[in-house]
Amino acid sequence: MLQLHVWGVDGEISLISPECLASAWLLSLVFPKNDFEIVTSSNTNISDINKLPVLITDDKKLNGFSEIVDFIDGNKFANESGYWSSRASSPREKLIHSCLLNLVETRVDVINQYNLYSNTKNYEKYTRKLFQNYFPFPMMYNQPLKFHNNAVAQVKLLGLSKNKTSFFDFTTTFQExxxxxxxxxxxxxxxxxxxxxxxxxxxxxxxxxxxxxxxxAALLESKNSLRCLVLLNHYLQEFIKTFKLLQNENENAFGYLFGGSPSACELLLYAYLHSLSSEKLPDRFVSSYLDLKHEKLVSFSKEQINNLQKSLSNSSFRPPQGAEIPSLFNEVGYLLGSIKY
Amino acid sequence: MLQVPQTIKTFFDAVPVKNISNDHTKLDDINIYHFQGTSNSQAKFTLAVFNTTQEGDLIIPTDPISLGYTLILSHKSKFTLPKENGSSNCGIMAMSHLGSPNNVLPVLIEDDNLRNIKTLDSINHDLIENNFDSHEAKLVNSLVDSKFYDVWVQCILNEDLPYKVLSELFGLDETIEGNVVLRETQKYEFLTQVANWNSFKLRHPTLFEQWTRTNYLKNYYESQIGEFAKDLQLIIEYLNNNSDEQSTLIKHKVAGYMISIDKFLKSTKLGDVVVSQGEFLHQCYDLLV
Structure with missing residues (x-):
């Protein structure tokens, strides 16, 4: 049986990792529900690259969203499911898919980091509190700070901070x-x-x-939020332009990019949109903006997200067990080498 | 009141040792290898690169990004690549990466009325703004800029390259190769900076948590090699099916990676992928004119 390790708790995948959510959607689209289980372990030690999601099959471990997509594309169920597999598609479509996947992973991810960690209201009232659900005592103390610091450094790449640096700036980004x-x-x-x-x-x-x-401080944050929205608009336009290019539709419409079912890059985009405009966040400036600016895209993606969430709700979730739990005991065992994943 | 001793006073009065005037300084022509031919425009530019190497009678940069941009600049300005006695007023120049505003090369030094130094960020931006209008070509170009650069940085970090190769690629001091302490210190210091290029370390902070036994960076590199192989194959097909100006520019950029990796990193996993594309590699070498 396949095991997908994700960030989350109690049968719910966390907003902090849209890649985990997209991976779970992908599995629920392709495999029968008895063939896989989703483990809300929130334990990055399980991964060989220190990042979730991780998919454990009978003979190997697949780390990160891209590897999981590759595995699923090579699976016999992929072509018969409600998922667009790049395996049987043309080289041109494959290349565009790879470009868009790269865009979401490198750019939209930073926008999500800004929304969850750098936006004071969202971080203080929502994101920071999440970690106490994911980790047992005393592991929940340093983790949110680590994620917060990484996110604050990363958002500087898109100029979303007081100390501006550019995406290809190699030095100043590391200066404290x-x-x-x-x-x-x-x-x-x-x-x-x-x-x-x-x-x-x-x-x-x-x-x-x-x-x-x-x-x-409030004015500065508003300025950053506006910049964040401008950038998000720019990245979404890339998807809209691709839709126009591949489906010969006008720019006001939006739908599947490649044929009649969602591709991996679209699933990842929907997962990010789900996270960015979640109703759980206290500051929903991204959601309000998207509703106003990208009505077609939002309504289409909301419909998709609802369907995907429904299909995911039938999947089997389980909490972590034994060495999978991100406890202090397991952490020390992992550091000493007595626990191996 | 404390009297400052005369010796110290004299010492501080002697600073600055040399007064540098605010006038327009000229680049030392001795270090510049000029492109050949005459351009229609009067623009004068020099591309500062890590190091140069001889390919036949041509002088080319050693690292992939500089080589890609040298090919693009040569193509756009209708020059041919630099030789020992190039005739134009534009060229390439090897310099230390520490001389760059952001510790990475290439940088483009434009010497018109005012000197303007453009970092890689600005060069990339200008290239897209002035030459790309196709949405598809822009996407492919951004994939090359982001993913190819990342995998090349990871290759330098993971492959434990001999000091000689690093010295040839990046112009590190060759004279200290015999001294183990100096050589290893220089290598460590240099590799610490490489991790910051293309903001790689910043975008992947979890890969650099070194206090566990798992080598996250190496594992990630191995997974990225597979992706690089697939993307390269797709880009080659794209370039074979498109012959417009935008595709030509992308081809020059990719050729920079292919030639540099083939010449200096052939023994690495990245080298294996490049060598497996023999026909395209041959086409890339044909661009060296």
Whole structure:
């Protein structure tokens, strides 16, 4: 029996990993429900590349979404299912599919990171709290911070942070923020956007300063959110243009890119859209924007997501057992080499 | 009040040792290998690359990205590739990657009225903006920029290449090859920087968690080799079926990878994939004119 290890808990796949959700949808489309089980282990040690999802078959372990897609494309069930397998398609379609998959994995993923971790409201009120469900004591303390730090560094690639860097910037992205010193501080900075440091003269003045700094932080976040929406729009346009190119339809319509069923890159896009516009998030600025700007695409993807979620609900989920549990005991055993996955 | 000793005062007064004027400085022509031929435009540019090598009587860059862009610049400006005594006012120049604004080469130095240094990010952006209007070609170009670069970076990080190969590819100091300590220190320091190219480490932070026994980076590289082989095959078919200007530019870019990997990384897993595409590799070498 196939085992798919994903981020999640209690039969629900987490929003933090759309790749896990897309993999589960893929399995539910291709295989009979008794042929696979979904394990909500949230344990990245199981993976050979330190990242979920992982699909364990009878003879091998497949790490990451792309490897799982390759395995499914080579399976006999793939061509008879409601899934577009690139195996029997033309080289041109395969190449476009590979390009779009790369676009979602490298660019849309960063937008999702921004929405879940860098957006203060979503991180504080939703994402950070998720980890206490995924890890037993005391493992849940450092994990959200690690994910948060990685996400904050990654969103800089798309210019979604205070310290701007570009996608192909190789050095500044790794510089930690320089601590303020006698010679380097915000007072001496010639950056116009830098807030001047004022000394509070009274408690009333201090309150005013705090209020002012909060307003500035909110404005900066709004600016980043707007930029995030512009970028998301750009990436979705790539899908819309591809639809127009392959199906000869006008730009207002949207549907399957390759024939009459969803491909792996489309499933991954739907999974990201599901995560970006989830009703569980306190700040749903992405959802509101998508509803206004991409009505056709959103309505089509929502319909697809509903169908996929229905087919997934029939699948068998199970919690992690024994060494699969991301506990401190297992972690130490893994580090010492007594536990191997 | 404390008196500053005269020796220290003299020392600090001597700084700066040399005053550099604000005037337009010229690049040292000795290090530049000029393209051949005359261009219609008056633009003057120099592509700064890691290192150069001789291919017949031509001088070409050693790394894939610089080689790809040298071929593109040569094609766009109707030049032929640089020789020892090239005649145009544009060329390629080997320099240390530490001289680049972002520690990676190539950079394009434009010397018109004002000097303008363009990093790879800007060069890529300008190439797409000025030459690509087909949606499909843009997608393919972005796949090459992203995935091919990533797999090449992973090859450098994972294959434990001899210092001599790194020195030939990236112009590292050859004279320290005999000194184990200096050689290994230089290699370690250099590979630490390679991980940052194309923001690879930033985009894959989980692969660099080294405190477990599993080598995540190596496992990921092995899975990416398979993807590279498939993508390369598809791109070759795409290039064989399209002969427009945009496809030609992509072909030049891919040729940079094919030739550089064939010349310097033939013994690696990445080299095996490239060598298996013998006919296309031959076509790539034909572009070296």
């Amino acid at each position: 923020e320089v601590a303020e010193t006698e010679y380097f501080n915000s007072e001496l900075s010639d950056d116009e956007d830098e807030e001047e440091k004022e000394v509070a003269l009274s408690s009333l003045h201090e309150k005013q300063l705090i209020a002012k700094s909060k307003t500035k």
